Amino acid sequence: MAKGVKALSKKKAAAKLPKVASGELVTLLDFVRYAVSRFVEAELTFAHGTTDPVAEAAFLVCEALHLHPDQFEAFASARVTTAEAKKILDLTTGRVTTRKPAAYLVNKIYMRGLPFYVDERVIVPRSFIGELLDQHFGGEDDEAATPLIGDPASIESVLDLCTGSGCLAILAARHFPNAQLDAVDISKDALEVAARNVADHGLEDRITLHRGDLFRPLGEKRYDLVISNPPYVDAEGMAALPPECRAEPKLAFDGGDDGLDIVRRILNVASWHLTAQGGLLCEIGRGRERLEAAYPQLPLLWLDSEDSQGEVFWIAAADLG
Numbered sequence: 679m680a681k682g683v684k685a686l687s688k689k690k691a692a693a694k695l696p697k698v699a700s701g702e703l704v705t706l707l708d709f710v711r712y713a714v715s716r717f718v719e720a721e722l723t724f725a726h727g728t729t730d731p732v733a734e735a736a737f738l739v740c741e742a743l744h745l746h747p748d749q750f751e752a753f754a755s756a757r758v759t760t761a762e763a764k765k766i767l768d769l770t771t772g773r774v775t776t777r778k779p780a781a782y783l784v785n786k787i788y789m790r791g792l793p794f795y796v797d798e799r800v801i802v803p804r805s806f807i808g809e810l811l812d813q814h815f816g817g818e819d820d821e822a823a824t825p826l827i828g829d830p831a832s833i834e835s836v837l838d839l840c841t842g843s844g845c846l847a848i849l850a851a852r853h854f855p856n857a858q859l860d861a862v863d864i865s866k867d868a869l870e871v872a873a874r875n876v877a878d879h880g881l882e883d884r885i886t887l888h889r890g891d892l893f894r895p896l897g898e899k900r901y902d903l904v905i906s907n908p909p910y911v912d913a914e915g916m917a918a919l920p921p922e923c924r925a926e927p928k929l930a931f932d933g934g935d936d937g938l939d940i941v942r943r944i945l946n947v948a949s950w951h952l953t954a955q956g957g958l959l960c961e962i963g964r965g966r967e968r969l970e971a972a973y974p975q976l977p978l979l980w981l982d983s984e985d986s987q988g989e990v991f992w993i994a995a996a997d998l999g
Contacts, residue, residue, distance in 0.1 A: 777921035799867035801930035844872030912937035952995035
């Protein structure tokens with residue numbers, strides 16, 4: 679551990695960005711190019727809502743200028759003021775020198791085009807479940823997608839386990855307009871962030887937050903849909919987490935030796951908390967082979983998103999036994 683800390687300190691000390699003179703960078707695109715060069719030079723990791731240095735640079739530039747990411751192209755050739763330039767450069771420097779996720783630097787992340795508040799009390803949201811709700815639950819008109827629920831309006835109750843910042847519960851509330859939702863997390867700090875997001879999206883009357891261990895705060899209540907993005911990183915993965923991920927709460931990552939400790943607990947009792955026509959949608963990362971070996975009797979349906987293959991499964995209540 680001491681060697682790792684020392685090596686990281688050396689890297690931080692070496693990550694001194696070149697001085698930028700006034701007028702050298704002019705447009706939004708100039709600042710994105712500069713940030714990309716610095717990010718690549720520093721060998722940053724991108725796994726928090728953006729998957730490459732260009733997208734991350736554009737995100738930070740837009741946040742500095744109070745623009746939605748979708749507006750970048752419209753303003754790419756626009757000039758920035760001196761004060762705006764300083765803010766962008768400060769964010770670029772902070773991203774390189776602290777190795778914190780960009781979302782923590784600006785206290786914001788977007789999922790499915792919606793903004794959410796985040797800070798170091800919660801993992802930075804990047805679940806595939808939001809996309810899969812649109813694909814497989816009566817949202818996007820995708821003929822190739824397997825429809826799992828025909829009419830979103832038929833869903834009356836949804837549970838989000840390990841809710842973190844509350845983003846999946848909020849996306850589910852928007853997707854299932856007639857549903858009441860419960861959202862559970864064991865972390866008091868995470869629930870404070872979730873409460874802020876629920877309020878920001880005006881969903882206090884539909885989403886109830888609970889503190890506790892998985893299903894325990896809910897008694898015998900049953901749901902039409904349970905969604906979960908639980909901790910699922912195995913011991914080997916935990917040891918290899920990059921600095922960006924180490925800035926996030928360990929509790930949100932650690933899934934035990936094989937990464938499936940929490941997933942097993944969910945699967946083992948999920949049938950007790952689902953209605954007869956209900957089902958479980960759960961993200962488990964790269965643990966598919968291990969999970970299938972542990973539960974060979976379960977007909978798990980693996981769902982792919984734009985950026986993932988076989989990292990989220992669906993199982994109907996009837997198939998859980």
